[in-house]
Amino acid sequence: MGEAIMKFFHESHGCSLAVDIVAREIGIPLEIVWVDMQRRLLPDGTDLYAINPKGQVPSLQLPDGQFLSEGLAIMQYLVDQRPDSDLASTARGAEKYRVLEWMSFIGSDLHKGGFMPLFKKTTPPDYRPIALQHIAGRLEWLNRHLADRDYLVGDRFTIADAHCYAIVIWTKRHAIDVTPWPRLEAYMARIAARPSVRAAVEAQLVQEALEAKARAAAPEGLRDIAPKAS
Template sequence: MKLYYSSGACSLSPHIALYESGLAFEAVSAPTKTHKLADGTDYYTINPLGYVPLLELDDGRRLHEGPAIVQYIADLVPAKQLAPANGTFERYKLQEWLTMIGTELHKGGFSFLFNPATPAEFKPVLLERLHGRLKWVDSELAGKQYLLGDHFSVADPYLFTVTNWAPFLSVDLSGYPNLLAFRARVAARPAVQAAMKAEGLLK
């Protein structure tokens, strides 16, 4: 398998999931600023949408979208218990979290703040909305090790990844003790450190 990623982007989430899975894979840098691979290939010829992540299987089939990719990875290694079994209520809770993080935090919050085209007068509104969502996430993490309880799942690296962007956007997380404790737990995992080192995010 090949994972196309851009350092520090949302593709860090499946990158972590792959390290957690123990599966063999190749990580291919596809920087979102240049859309050029190391060999000069135009990334748009691989993914016409131009963004990451993209997972290419050994038979050439490709999967777009992080929430789909991480569930696919988890289902390849059920013994690792990176996702609850399909059809269970707990699996739908995983999908609920992946959807919430993707729509309410990632695309509905941080992405707008990153975008230089976002009007300055709109940013306070975005920040207020984002903090409202983060406050709710913090309350949901009370008494839990991870999003689904005491067991790590593929939803956790996604939340970890998007909240990594907070310092770059002056989003203060100091008022969310449960979220900060969660982030510390996830950051300490060997697979997380391996993925971050591979992306040049840790020395």
């Protein structure tokens, strides 16, 4: 009997992109459930809070029915299902703690400390330059780290690169020019060229286009119900 296909709760431009990249990279098929993050609803009308009390994506329904949240935990769970994959051997070996170090930095400093205020409609306008400065400092640090290496840890792609890509790609969404950090720019292009990344990004773009179409067709008052936070 084959593996049961797990449900993966995803967002059209969310940090959950990293989970999709990792799953594709190691060949674990997932059933994507696109979450309407404006309304915190699943396509069948279920409240997102019923499957993740934090009201966030990513979330993964495990074969025993439980829901696992937090990108780091989900990505580590997935690679642990494929102990012979390249991704897992890096994450298990001596460099495991470096991978965790990067995952923590990307999830806290870059995602929450840097980009989240730019996504929140409730962020006061005069905080925006402070957030941009915070992001620039972190991108500068990434650029320096990438001076003599192709990946964040060791000499191969790990879950840290999937995570980093999924967050740094938001520079495009917020029109942040990355040319001052050429090594980071080259790294992003290198990661973007991976088949797993191309497929995961394409899936998000298709979903985003579908959502834009549905929004345009909706009555005006229903187009933007709740402030969105990433």
